[in-house]
Amino acid sequence: MINRSEIAAVFSSRNLNAIANGDYASMKEIVKNYHLHFNDEFTVSNVFEFCYKMLHEKFRNEYFYKNTIANKILKAGKSSRNSTMFTEFRVGGCKADCVIVNGIATCYEIKTEYDNLTKLNTQIKEYTKVFDKINVVVPDKYVQAVCEKVPIYIGVIQMTRTGSLRVVRAAMLIRTRLDTELLMRSLRRNEYIGLAKALIGYAPVAENTEIFRECGRLIAVSDDEKIRKCFRSVMKKTRALDANLIALLPSFLTMAAVESNLSYNARINFLKNIDAILNKD
Numbered sequence: 001m002i003n004r005s006e007i008a009a010v011f012s013s014r015n016l017n018a019i020a021n022g023d024y025a026s027m028k029e030i031v032k033n034y035h036l037h038f039n040d041e042f043t044v045s046n047v048f049e050f051c052y053k054m055l056h057e058k059f060r061n062e063y064f065y066k067n068t069i070a071n072k073i074l075k076a077g078k079s080s081r082n083s084t085m086f087t088e089f090r091v092g093g094c095k096a097d098c099v100i101v102n103g104i105a106t107c108y109e110i111k112t113e114y115d116n117l118t119k120l121n122t123q124i125k126e127y128t129k130v131f132d133k134i135n136v137v138v139p140d141k142y143v144q145a146v147c148e149k150v151p152i153y154i155g156v157i158q159m160t161r162t163g164s165l166r167v168v169r170a171a172m173l174i175r176t177r178l179d180t181e182l183l184m185r186s187l188r189r190n191e192y193i194g195l196a197k198a199l200i201g202y203a204p205v206a207e208n209t210e211i212f213r214e215c216g217r218l219i220a221v222s223d224d225e226k227i228r229k230c231f232r233s234v235m236k237k238t239r240a241l242d243a244n245l246i247a248l249l250p251s252f253l254t255m256a257a258v259e260s261n262l263s264y265n266a267r268i269n270f271l272k273n274i275d276a277i278l279n280k281d
Contacts, residue, residue, distance in 0.1 A: 003033070004059045010051045011063050011253075013260045019044060019273050020266040031280060038280070045250060045274045052252035056163055062097065065110045065137055065159060067255035069098055072165050073108075075246070075254065085258050086239045091186050092126040094119070101235045104132035105228070106171070108157075113139045117149060124150050129179035130186065132228060133171040143168055178227055180220045184212070191238050195219060198230035242267060249274075 007030075009015060015026050027047040031038050037050055055064040066087060074085050083102035088095045098108040107127045111117060120136070127134050135155035136146050143158050147169060150156070155171025184192050189211075196215040197203045199222045206214040219227060245267050246257050253274075262270060 002054055002058050004061070006030070006033070007051045007054050007059065008061055008063060010048060011256045013256075013262075016256055016260045016262060016270060017266060020262060020270040022269070022273060022276075024273075024276065024278060028278065031278075035280065041277055041279045043274070044276050044278065048274070049250065049252055060112060060139070060159065060163075061114070062110055062112060063255060064163075065112060066098055066259075067252065068159065068163060068165060069100075069108050069110075069137065070254040070258055071251050074100055075251075082236070084236050084239050084241050086235070087259055089186065091130050092182055094123045094126045096123075096127060096131075099131070099235075101232050101239075103232075104173070105130075105232050105235070106133040106135065107131040109134065109136045111136065111138045111142055111146070113141060117142065117145060120146070120149060124154060126182070128174055128176065129182050132173055134174070135171050137165070178224055180227065181216060183227075183231065184216050184219060188238070191234055192216075192219070194234045194238065195227070195230055198234060199226060245271070 010026060010030065018024075018026065024044060027044055030047050030051065031042060034050065038046065052064075052067075055061060070085060074083060083100060085098060085100045087098050089099050089107075090096075096107045097110040100106050100108070107130075109120070109123055109127070111120065124134060124136075133155065135157050136150060137157045137159060138146050139159050140161070143156065146156050152169075153172035153174065154169075155167065156169040158166045158168050160166050187195065192215045193203060193211065196218045200218055204211065204214045204218055241258060246254055248271055249257050260270075
């Protein structure tokens with residue numbers, strides 16, 4: 001019987017860092033527990049591939065959804081190298097599962113078959129104040145309920161049984177005024193300073209204790225469309241992806257690369273170590 005938490009943990013940042021450091025204990029444990037699926041010799045990449053296959057077939061968790069979005073939307077985009085993607089982006093009391101920033105900032109809220117829709121209305125209400133577009137990504141069983149539950153301008157994307165994404169309802173551009181205070185509180189210090197600088201042309205000057213308030217004041221009085229444009233520009237810089245790493249990794253590790261926060265040296269080691277040959281002994 002598949003151990004869902006064990007399989008899911010393989011794609012965690014902790015495990016990626018362990019592999020970058022040459023620690024293959026978790027991968028050997030997977031092979032030990034599912035030995036019939038492996039040859040006597042195998043690579044680290046083979047273990048990742050097996051675990052992802054198990055997610056696809058038996059346990060479509062949040063990682064599977066995020067990875068599918070990364071491959072089908074981020075990597076498939078014509079300007080993917082001028083885009084970025086980040087996850088768990090706090091907006092008020094909520095966390096946006098995935099955000100892709102290119103020409104616009106699009107939020108992807110994920111509801112797997114193991115989730116419920118209790119918080120969805122609250123999440124959509126918050127995200128509408130910050131993002132240009134919002135999509136809710138759901139399995140078959142939630143498509144109709146979500147279409148009825150969320151406003152017409154919110155996109156609905158179905159995760160099909162074959163693991164593809166089908167647009168049930170296209171997301172529309174959100175035209176309401178940005179909530180600049182909410183946006184500010186979603187950003188890191190360097191990001192809201194960078195946003196203020198992009199808007200006024202120079203870095204705001206204030207004491208450390210006052211810099212948040214000063215940036216907020218400058219952002220609040222700026223043109224809405226210009227704020228959106230500068231926000232996208234800042235996020236592409238501060239949360240840029242390693243496009244080379246993503247291009248070199250197999251598709252089942254795309255999201256792991258996005259979320260891992262590996263150092264430069266760790267990335268090099270990880271790329272090398274996923275080809276390491278191990279054995280069952």
